[in-house]
Amino acid sequence: MQNGNGVILGSGGPGGEAFSPGQAAGGRGEEEDVFSPEQNGGLGINxxxxxxxxxRLKRAKDCLAENGIECHEFVPRIALIGSGGGKRATVAFLAALEAFGESNLLDSILYLSGVSGSTWCMAxxxxxxxxWCSDQTAVTKEIIDRLGGKKLSWAKCGERLKEYYKQADHYNLTHFWSAIAVTTWIKDLDTTLLSKQTDVNGRVPYPIYTVIDKNCKQQLEGSALKGPWFELTAHEARYSLFGPPAQQKEFGSMFKNGLIVKQMPEMDMLYIQGMCGSALADAQLLWxxxxxxxxxxxxxxxxPSWRLALETLVDINSLASEGKDYSRHVQRMNELLAGKLDKSRKCLILDPKFTKAELEDYTLVFCECFSDWYESDRDSGESDVVRVDAWIWAKILASTLKCVKTWKWGTTYNFLHGRSKEDNTSVQEVVPSLLTTETRDYIDAGLLLNSPYFSVLREDRKVDLVISLDFSDGDPMMTVEEAKKMAMEMKIPxxxxxxxxxxxxxSKPKDFYAFQGDRKIPTVIHMPLFNKVNCDKDIEVWREKYKTIRATFDRYNPEMIEDLKQKSKENVQKNKDRLLDEIKEIIRLRQNQLRFTGLHM
Known part of the structure; x- marks a missing residue:
């Protein structure tokens, strides 16, 4: 039997009968299957x-007992979430998790969710x-050594980009960003699959990667507020707050009315990290x-002329993105394109007085005509193999250039495309266009909220405690404030x-904020990375030292990584007792609720 947000154990108390898998899902006693997706139009945990x-909750029960907390009737569901923050978040989240392990608290965590840089740590x-929990010290050392090591070669990263380009129906900047930029931060080409991150024995927390739907982000009002939040797990890809899911293995395939009409390869973890961590991108960096x-x-x-044209146009756009004069390249560009006609049979002429919009149009026309113009004269005078490879790269670069100008990110086939309105009322109420559009664009969730609250605040997950580790640049209280505001607007507790x-x-945050819930509202603990406890009076010094700088990829040397690790670990180590006190209070409230409602057996 169950009640509240957690799981009620058997009536025998400690050592008594274990709870059932069905009870682990529900959260409302005899209505234990109310959140089964099979019975609720796709809503609910699978x-x-x-x-x-x-x-996992059986492990959590034992973990809490080892910390002096006996869960006779109720095991709280605890979610640990990490904010975005680039490589700072990657290292700090890894260190905090190591401290949870060393403090014997890690097995109490049911869900682990991240945004942006925190997802790089999770991956x-x-x-x-x-x-990774069974040998956490060794795994952590391996990751830290890699993060502080040498970056991957352009050739190796380029081969992965080439594979993306060949496989993709919708090549976009996320492919380029994943292969070329993310690899520079994480020093890895992770071609493994999210569907393999399964654990049938509950030995590690359940991982949830989060992004947002860019198209939904642009219409945030009324019921559409629930629209953007999207999550990926080993089992499913889905909108967190409404609608049916797709199997993770099938996410990215072409759908019509719930059926696959074109099977696409499963996204690899490198691409997912690029999708989760694209907020750091800007036009200057991409140029x-x-x-x-x-x-x-x-x-x-x-x-050859096609290479010179590509080089010159990229130089022009790079200078324009920085507000610099590019007039010295104009004559050369016009000479290179002399006699070339666009699809309307007009000459393409570059004017040094072009507005930003006119330069954008010029660039897009160039990209659209590139193959037609140069297919016949692409012979560079070198071997056939070199010519073919160079031409593939020319097309990739021209396609990427076009994506920069259209700012095309994360374009993916829409698994809800063509589903009926009658069978998908929650989708129809929140984002009707999801049923009619063939593709959607998924981007870094940090562009809307830099912490993954709404993946763990799903009603069907019944989370009792959210521990928020905030690694954000700037205002350390913004994520929790924004999360509360959005939750209130969406009527989420x-x-x-x-x-x-x-x-x-x-400006000088504490290391620990506890916003206590009640019998129906989860407790939220908020822990800023740099605070007046672990930094004393030097908070701004630490913030500046680890400031997110888009244009600088690899400025974290091993010493900086180690210093950051220690700051993050301190926050957990010094607050272990306070964390346990909050867990005790949650258990007290829930058990009182059981006795009050007469459901205690």
Whole structure:
């Protein structure tokens, strides 16, 4: 039997009869299957996650007992979430999890969810479905050594980009970003699959990767507020707050009315990390990477006209993105395109007085005509193999250039395309266009909210405690404030703030904030990375030292990584007792609820 948000154990108390997998799913006693997706139009946690919850909560019960907390009737569901923050978040989240392990608290965590840089940490930990909790010290060392090591070669990253380009029906900037930029931060080409990150024995927390639907982000009002939040697990890809899921293995395939009409390869973890961590991208950085790509990937000594045209146009756009004068390149570009006609049979002429929009149009026309113009004269005078490879790279670079100008990210086939309105009323109420559009664009969730609250605040997950580790740049209280505001607008339970957040909380935050819930509202604990406890008076020094800088990829040397690790670990180690006190209070409230309602057996 169950009640509240957690799981009620058997009536025998400690050592008594164990709870059932069905009870691990429900959360409302005799209505234990109310959140079964089979009975609720696709809403609810799936049977694989329900079985995981059942196994994991048994571990949580034992973990809490080892910390002096006996769960006679109720085991709380605890979610640990990490904010975005680039490589700072990757290292800090990894260190915090190590501290949870060393403090013997890790097995109490049911769900682990991240945004942006925190997902890079998760992907490394869960690599190919390994049991990282059993050998956490060794796994952590392996990841830290890699993060502080040498970056991957352009050639190796380029080969992965080439594979993406060949496989993709909708090539976009996420392919380029994943292969070229994310690899520079994480020093890895992770081609493993999320569907392999399964754990039937509950040995590790259940991982949830989060992004948002870019199309939904642009219409945030009324019921559409629930629209953007999207999550990926080993079992499913789905909108967190409404609608039916797709199997993770099938996410990215082409659907019509719930059926696959074109099977696509499952997304690898490198691409998922690029999708989760795209907020760091800006046009200047992408132009810089394109310039490097032309030098690295177009082989040989010769410089055919199509290569010169690509190089010159990238230089022009790079200068324009920085507000610099590009007039010195205009004559050369016009000479290179002399006699070339666009699809309307007009000459393409570059004017140094072009507005930003006119330069954008010019660039898009160039990209659209590139293959037609140069297919016949692409012979560079070198071997056939070199010519073919160079031409593939030319097309990839031209396609990427076009994506930069249209800002095309995360374009993926829409698994809800063509489903009926009658059978998908929740979708129709929130985002009707999901039933009619063939593709959707998925991007970094940090562009809307830099912490994955709504993946763990799903009603069907019945989470009792959310521990939020905040690694954000800037205001350390913004994520929790924004989460509360959005939750209230969507009528999702979220605890009140007992006192007003002050200017000092923003400039010199504490290391631990507890916003207590009640019998129906989860408790939220918020822990800023740099605070007045672990940094004393030097908070701004630490913030500046680890500031997110888009244009600088690899400025974290081993010493910086180790210092950051220690700061993050301190926050957990010094607050272990406070964390346990909050867990005790949650259990007290829930058990009182059982006795009050007469459901205690």
């Amino acid at each position: 049977k694989d996650e329900r079985m995981f919850v059942y196994k 490394s930990l869960y690599h190919d479905g390994r049991d 810089r990477l394109l310039k490097e790509g032309i030098k690295e990937w177009l082989p040989g000594q010769s410089r 979220f605890p009140d703030f007992p006192v007003k957040i002050t200017s000092e909380d923003r």
